[in-house]
Amino acid sequence: MTTANTTGPALLTDGFRAEATIDLAALRGNLASLRERTGGPALMAVVKADAYGHGAVQCAREAVAAGVTWLGTATPEEALALRAAGIGPDQARVLCWLWTPGGPWEQALRAELDVSVSGQWAMDELLAAVRATGISARVHLKADTGLGRNGCQPHDWPELVARARRAETEGLLKVVGIWSHFAAADEPGHPSVQAQLDSFAAALAQAEGGGLRPEVRHIANSPATLLLPQSHYDLVRTGLAMYGVSPVPEVGSPADFGLRPVMALTTRLALVKSVPGGHGVSYGHHYTTPGETTLGLVPVGYADGIPRHASSAGPVLVGGKWRTVAGRVAMDQFVVDLGGDTPEAGEEVLLFGNGERGEPTAEDWALAAGTIAYEIVTRIGSRVPRRYLGASWGQRP
Structure with missing residues (x-):
């Protein structure tokens, strides 16, 4: 677990497969x-x-x-x-x-x-x-x-x-x-x-x-x-x-109540590759590529707290574009169809955050998984390190 007394956007720390940034x-x-x-x-x-x-x-x-x-x-x-x-x-x-x-x-x-x-x-x-x-x-x-x-x-x-x-x-x-x-x-x-x-x-x-x-x-x-x-x-x-998550999303968003999401979950693409049309993706081949395309491998899965119920539905932000989980979420990884785009391995993937960079929010993942945002944030597992930004208690003597 890492702690930082810094401020700024939720960017993945060098060397980490994934991390949850906590904006104190x-x-x-x-x-x-x-x-x-x-x-x-x-x-x-x-x-x-x-x-x-x-x-x-x-x-x-x-x-x-x-x-x-x-x-x-x-x-x-x-x-x-x-x-x-x-x-x-x-x-x-x-x-x-x-x-x-x-x-x-x-x-x-x-x-x-x-x-x-x-x-x-x-x-x-x-x-x-x-x-x-x-x-x-x-x-x-x-x-x-x-x-x-x-x-x-x-x-x-x-x-x-x-x-x-x-x-x-x-x-x-x-x-x-x-x-x-x-x-x-x-x-x-x-x-x-x-x-x-x-x-x-x-x-x-x-x-x-x-x-x-x-x-x-x-x-x-x-x-x-x-x-x-x-x-x-x-x-x-x-x-x-x-x-900073609305407990009543049908009534109002966090901003409507003067709240701001505290957690952002970030990872990197582990692999980008070209595949032909008709190529099955992940367990059970519940997704098949509609044509020649590129696939990105996202190295987090349900062992990290990514809901399997968000298979073929969970949203991520890659290169400024929303992508959707292609096929099943596996234990350690899932795939997104990049639609022919060719980012490099190591490109940042934002699963959810406060939405200010255009990324999905925990509520978006809750809707995709048919659950509530409470479950999305609480299920992020222990092998995802937390990085703390702006800790006032760490700045005191």
């Missing part, structure tokens, strides 16, 4: 835009899944340097890795929410993490860790307001609230947060949105009636941050949006 200045700009949009509520920078493929430690450091005081991860292991990288409790609160039985509760307490509890088994294990370490826990109780995933169902909520309050009075924990997650905030007008807002309000009222006084109440993810100001409460959790 764009990340800072996105955070500033999101904070301006939300106004009063605090902002949580969600860096789960290696910061949606952008690099969790680097993006977390940048967010903290930009004044963000909350970080979010899915797993406790992700949160502990941030602490191990030197992001201390004095710099940011870190919430981790996806726990499984036998998880590292004691390590989380020692690392001063905020933990989420959705049910009685988790409360059992957390309290056992509190008693073993002598460290009081900071807890966010999660209510299932309609997503049907993690979270406590309404009929079990009063019991969980009561137990949490008893543990508070014993000094074992402090309920610092009440939270939930939307099912369809990216679909304006979906009936579940208002139903979940109502359910969340009821959960909050029950928690308050049970004696809990949380520091933060939060339900807004990236789509809700952009579209539902009534959901902002005390804290918004911004994931995809902070990386």
Whole structure:
């Protein structure tokens, strides 16, 4: 992995087969835009899944340097890795929410993490860790307001609230947060949105009636941050949006929301060759050249995160022209039909970026693969190195 404190276009570094360029200045700009949009509520920078493929430690450091005081991860292991990288409790609160039985509760307490509890088994294990370490826990109780995933169902909520309050009075924990997650905030007008807002309000009222006084109440993810100001409460959790990708492409582009894509994925042509018409290309010969042409070999494939579902559809920019994947995406490579053009091996290939050079975006690849842009950026694999541009945290003494 390489790091650079430079600015400029996303050009491939010499010697690399492929790389993902991460524009940290764009990340800072996105955070500033999101904070301006939300106004009063605090902002949580969600860096789960290696910061949606952008690099969790680097993006977390940048967010903290930009004044963000909350970080979010899915797993406790992700949160502990941030602490191990030197992001201390004095710099940011870190919430981790996806726990499984036998998880590292004691390590989380020692690392001063905020933990989420959705049910009685988790409360059992957390309290056992509190008693073993002598460290009081900071807890966010999660209510299932309609997503049907993690979270406590309404009929079990009063019991969980009561137990949490008893543990508070014993000094074992402090309920610092009440939270939930939307099912369809990216679909304006979906009936579940208002139903979940109502359910969340009821959960909050029950928690308050049970004696809990949380520091933060939060339900807004990236789509809700952009579209539902009534959901902002005390804290918004911004994931995809902070990386400059629109979570609601049907409503607006990144630019429409004052956002700029942070990641660009670049490689080089590994081979250019002339072939006759009727020549089969890649596995299964799902593409056959319509006439004499030139083919370019692009040395990345589904092992690098290029979706196989984008076979015969994924767009790239070569020599200033859009080209399309010819045939199947293979494990390590795919082919583009260059239409008779003869660039040299080593010519830059831009798979996606911010679009300012005319290249495709992550959303273009999502459309080609029949998926969402979340998946495009998070699936870029570990053998693609990340290069970081404009890291303000690297410029500090």
